[in-house]
Amino acid sequence: DADVTQTPRNRITKTGKRIMLECSQTKGHDRMYWYRQDPGLGLQLIYYSFDVKDINKGEISDGYSVSRQAQAKFSLSLESAIPNQTALYFCATSDPGQPDGNEQFFGPGTRLTVL
Amino acid sequence: AQSVTQLDSQVPVFEEAPVELRCNYSSSVPPYLFWYVQYPNQGLQLLLKYLSGSTLVKGINGFEAEFKKSETSFHLTKPSAHMSDAAEYFCAVSDYGGSQGNLIFGKGTKLSVKP
Numbered sequence: 001d002a003d004v005t006q007t008p009r010n011r012i013t014k015t016g017k018r019i020m021l022e023c024s025q026t027k028g029h030d031r032m033y034w035y036r037q038d039p040g041l042g043l044q045l046i047y048y049s050f051d052v053k054d055i056n057k058g059e060i061s062d063g064y065s066v067s068r069q070a071q072a073k074f075s076l077s078l079e080s081a082i083p084n085q086t087a088l089y090f091c092a093t094s095d096p097g098q099p100d101g102n103e104q105f106f107g108p109g110t111r112l113t114v115l
Numbered sequence: 116a117q118s119v120t121q122l123d124s125q126v127p128v129f130e131e132a133p134v135e136l137r138c139n140y141s142s143s144v145p146p147y148l149f150w151y152v153q154y155p156n157q158g159l160q161l162l163l164k165y166l167s168g169s170t171l172v173k174g175i176n177g178f179e180a181e182f183k184k185s186e187t188s189f190h191l192t193k194p195s196a197h198m199s200d201a202a203e204y205f206c207a208v209s210d211y212g213g214s215q216g217n218l219i220f221g222k223g224t225k226l227s228v229k230p
Contacts, residue, residue, distance in 0.1 A: 004158075033217070040124065040222060040223075041222055042121075042205060042220045042221055042222035042223050043159075043205065043220040045217065048217060058217075090158055090159070092159075102147050102149070102209045102217075102218055103149065103161060103164060104159075104218055105161075106151075106158035106159040106160070107158050108157060108158045109156075109157070109158050
């Protein structure tokens, strides 16, 4: 079974709809991340969480919100989706307790299309 | 502030030809450096990492990278490309010293392999 899972894998929605993307991990890591990937732009950090009570904005947090329901679960919400939020979204985890604590482990991604 | 520049957005090579994907970084602290690979329709997978010690780092699938502090570079190489190496490759640097930072990703390089 995959260590980092994301649901749904694909989603098509309409402008103005509220969307939630979910991420679960079985790695026992404290840190979790949400990124979006657009062609030619690489990965941009949306939000990250160091633990259940510590949530931080990344470089492109406008239009997004997150919830860390438990150590293993980190959800990303688009309160009112717009077409330029069409992208591939990735969840990742890391364990800062390790010497290579920066290493991040990625989920398979969610492809979101906003019409 | 830390940053990463991947100098080529696309690199085409012939099968069995050598591969070099270039990455330059900027860091105010001793860098932790990573290369990730993304195969089509998949998440990112760690290829190799440099934390300290030997400047030549070997990774999976025959790839290696050399940390050159004087050139602020961390180029990824492979002596002989396989068709299965076709993917997008991302260089990343920690945005803070040690294992406590987040990762800053380059914009990616798409490697295509021609028969």
